[in-house]
Amino acid sequence: MRTPLKTTCAPGRARTLRIVENEIAGGGPIPTPREPPASTADAPPAGDPPAERAAQAARTAGERDTVLTYGRVDENAVRSWERQERTLQRTGVRTMARRLPGLLRLAWSVAWEADRAGLVVMVVLRVLAGVVEALGLLAVAGALTAVLRDGPTPQRLRDAVPAVILVVAAGVARSGLAAATSLIQARLGPRVDRASLVRLLDLATRTSVMAFDDPTFVDDLEAAERGAASGRQLVDNAIEVLTAAIRIAAAGGVLGVLHPALLPLLVLSILPDGWASLRSARLAHASWLQRLPQVRRQWMLRYRMTDRDCAAEIRSFGLGPFLLGEYTALAREQEAEQVRVGRGQARYRLTGEAISGLALGLVYGVLVALLDAGVMPLAAAGTAVLAIRTGRGAMESALTTLNSAYENFLYFGEYRSWIAQAEERVPEERTPRAPGAPALIRAENVTYTYPRTDKPALRGVTIELRRGEVVALVGVNGSGKSTLAKVVAGLYEPDGGAVTWDGVDLAAVDPDSVRERIAVIPQDYTQWPMSARMNIAVGRVGRLRADGPDSVVPAARATGADEVIEGLPHGYDTSLARQYTAGHDLSGGQWQRIACARAVYRDAPLLIADEPSAALDARAEQTLFTLIRELGHDRTVLLITHRLASVRSADRIYVLDGGVVVDQGDHEDLMTRPGIYRDLFTLQASQFVDTTSGDPSAA
Ligand SMILES: Nc1ncnc2c1ncn2[C@@H]1O[C@H](COP(=O)(O)OP(=O)(O)OP(=O)(O)O)[C@@H](O)[C@H]1O
Numbered sequence: 001m002r003t004p005l006k007t008t009c010a011p012g013r014a015r016t017l018r019i020v021e022n023e024i025a026g027g028g029p030i031p032t033p034r035e036p037p038a039s040t041a042d043a044p045p046a047g048d049p050p051a052e053r054a055a056q057a058a059r060t061a062g063e064r065d066t067v068l069t070y071g072r073v074d075e076n077a078v079r080s081w082e083r084q085e086r087t088l089q090r091t092g093v094r095t096m097a098r099r100l101p102g103l104l105r106l107a108w109s110v111a112w113e114a115d116r117a118g119l120v121v122m123v124v125l126r127v128l129a130g131v132v133e134a135l136g137l138l139a140v141a142g143a144l145t146a147v148l149r150d151g152p153t154p155q156r157l158r159d160a161v162p163a164v165i166l167v168v169a170a171g172v173a174r175s176g177l178a179a180a181t182s183l184i185q186a187r188l189g190p191r192v193d194r195a196s197l198v199r200l201l202d203l204a205t206r207t208s209v210m211a212f213d214d215p216t217f218v219d220d221l222e223a224a225e226r227g228a229a230s231g232r233q234l235v236d237n238a239i240e241v242l243t244a245a246i247r248i249a250a251a252g253g254v255l256g257v258l259h260p261a262l263l264p265l266l267v268l269s270i271l272p273d274g275w276a277s278l279r280s281a282r283l284a285h286a287s288w289l290q291r292l293p294q295v296r297r298q299w300m301l302r303y304r305m306t307d308r309d310c311a312a313e314i315r316s317f318g319l320g321p322f323l324l325g326e327y328t329a330l331a332r333e334q335e336a337e338q339v340r341v342g343r344g345q346a347r348y349r350l351t352g353e354a355i356s357g358l359a360l361g362l363v364y365g366v367l368v369a370l371l372d373a374g375v376m377p378l379a380a381a382g383t384a385v386l387a388i389r390t391g392r393g394a395m396e397s398a399l400t401t402l403n404s405a406y407e408n409f410l411y412f413g414e415y416r417s418w419i420a421q422a423e424e425r426v427p428e429e430r431t432p433r434a435p436g437a438p439a440l441i442r443a444e445n446v447t448y449t450y451p452r453t454d455k456p457a458l459r460g461v462t463i464e465l466r467r468g469e470v471v472a473l474v475g476v477n478g479s480g481k482s483t484l485a486k487v488v489a490g491l492y493e494p495d496g497g498a499v500t501w502d503g504v505d506l507a508a509v510d511p512d513s514v515r516e517r518i519a520v521i522p523q524d525y526t527q528w529p530m531s532a533r534m535n536i537a538v539g540r541v542g543r544l545r546a547d548g549p550d551s552v553v554p555a556a557r558a559t560g561a562d563e564v565i566e567g568l569p570h571g572y573d574t575s576l577a578r579q580y581t582a583g584h585d586l587s588g589g590q591w592q593r594i595a596c597a598r599a600v601y602r603d604a605p606l607l608i609a610d611e612p613s614a615a616l617d618a619r620a621e622q623t624l625f626t627l628i629r630e631l632g633h634d635r636t637v638l639l640i641t642h643r644l645a646s647v648r649s650a651d652r653i654y655v656l657d658g659g660v661v662v663d664q665g666d667h668e669d670l671m672t673r674p675g676i677y678r679d680l681f682t683l684q685a686s687q688f689v690d691t692t693s694g695d696p697s698a699a
Pocket residue numbers: 001002213450451453457475476477478479480481482483484
């Protein structure tokens with residue numbers, strides 16, 4: 001039986017994810033040298049105790065054996081977002097170009113769903129900005145033509161005035177349009193974020209709980225959460241690409257009017273730069289991918305070392321230097337890799353910019369040649385220089401954005417594929433409802449195997465629960481008790497056999513109508529970071545609204561939770577969000593009383609209590625079992641506990657072993673024959689009596 005210990009270093013997925021995102025945003029990767037760098041340059045400044053400790057720790061970690069510490073890693077087990085990294089790595093420019101329309105379509109549909117009006121306004125603003133850009137360039141051409149033509153200077157300047165006014169107006173209009181675009185973008189982005197996340201959360205809370213036992217589903221969910229944030233970035237990228245495309249079209253159009261040879265030359269001049277930025281992005285990716293296992297180890301260490309739940313254990317076992325050593329060694333490897341990547345990127349950039357510079361020289365050479373040949377007037381050449389600058393800027397921005405857009409496209413693909421699989425795992429709606437207060441609940445020949453396991457957790461199990469009875473499940477750890485309880489609670493659908501209520505197969509009724517009639521005290525209850533009142537009311541939120549805030553009090557009294565709550569500074573309104581300053585923490589047993597009150601508040605015809613007293617003191621435990629027996633008078637109670645003294649009075653006890661019911665009967669009956677029950681009971685009882693003087697079974 002797993003006791004929910006609050007001192008356990010429990011994994012906190014949400015927080016880990018935040019760290020992951022942070023690392024992804026800024027982290028670069030590294031190869032895996034076994035020896036940490038030990039050069040004198042790494043020596044910490046004298047008199048810097050934290051740095052000295054870290055250096056000492058890293059030296060110690062130099063002797064580390066990663067398999068010994070972290071265990072063997074399954075090289076084939078690739079998580080979905082690693083898969084995306086690899087896909088990105090393999091994708092060539094041509095594939096990206098081929099997928100560009102699909103990418104833009106997807107961004108469009110996401111934005112369309114989130115904010116239609118905003119999207120339309122955005123596109124209109126962008127097109128207008130492009131038109132204004134082209135008009136501005138043409139106005140420059142007009143102004144230059146007027147100024148450079150023959151004639152007296154005052155006259156030429158006067159002639160240039162309308163064109164100059166147009167240039168200024170275009171500048172002002174561009175600024176206004178840019179400001180309006182930012183405004184719309186600020187509205188569109190959060191809406192896309194909200195729409196994507198709400199959809200994910202809605203499905204995450206509606207999919208069958210069985211899906212969460214499938215590691216792939218849970219892994220994919222983690223990737224989908226990351227992917228959801230990429231939706232907004234994808235839309236931003238698409239808008240930037242659109243903007244760049246319109247600017248390129250404006251500059252290209254003007255260049256095309258000035259001379260047809262200039263446009264292809266301009267495109268050629270940008271290609272080396274584009275190649276360089278693509279290669280350096282890929283280099284960073286490849287490096288990140290290669291270092292991923294180490295990077296994740298770093299996240300894990302960082303999370304554990306700063307987590308409140310781990311603080312006591314780290315100190316008790318003196319784990320600080322060991323963990324710090326591991327972290328420092330990994331961080332140094334990371335630093336070394338970042339330097340390597342930085343060097344590679346600098347090389348790419350230098351090469352790309354050098355070739356681009358040469359190509360740009362060629363463009364200007366052609367321009368001069370055209371001037372020299374008298375094909376192009378000086379004013380047009382001046383405008384061409386401006387158009388070339390505008391076009392190059394837009395192309396550079398388009399290329400950089402496309403790389404990131406493609407990455408976001410892949411991540412958002414993870415989100416979409418998880419949404420698709422989650423939709424399939426939402427239990428189908430059925431019209432018939434489960435019987436209101438069943439007199440007989442039967443699990444018949446039930447078999448259940450967890451996803452991705454070979455061995456069934458339940459094999460041909462048959463049990464009966466009658467209204468007015470307390471039925472207990474007993475067995476050693478891992479014998480299948482909790483699994484059976486979840487099947488009876490309608491949380492798991494059996495692979496074989498059936499669960500019936502008054503003869504109605506639960507597979508044929510609306511699953512919500514089943515759960516509506518069940519109250520569960522689970523083994524791992526949730527400590528909601530909410531008020532004490534709400535922690536009880538979550539048992540039936542609608543009832544709090546209907547019956548008022550004081551409706552939780554009787555349930556709290558019945559389970560002894562009221563004693564706990566009365567000791568809190570604001571009583572029922574005390575926050576139990578211990579991660580916040582105003583929040584109060586409770587002991588394990590105090591929390592368990594609240595979890596029991598939650599189930600009593602639910603007031604359902606079937607109560608399933610899975611190890612409800614693991615953390616309770618002896619008096620609280622006795623109160624609880626008395627309550628359970630009372631509740632059993634007019635409803636059905638299924639009780640799982642290792643405290644066998646508490647099951648003595650159960651109407652029927654099923655003994656499970658290896659997923660099979662191996663015995664059944666009441667206490668007296670089971671004590672008459674050899675078997676697991678008698679062994680376990682005798683063993684427990686012997687701890688409370690003087691075994692030399694009496695019969696333990698009589699205890
Ligand atoms: N989510 C899961 N995925 C895969 N296997 C699981 C999962 N949960 C439980 N099992 C396996 O199913 C079997 C039955 O587990 P179950 O939790 O039902 O046992 P139990 O009798 O309640 O044990 P305990 O007394 O320790 O609570 C065990 O072998 C366990 O390892």
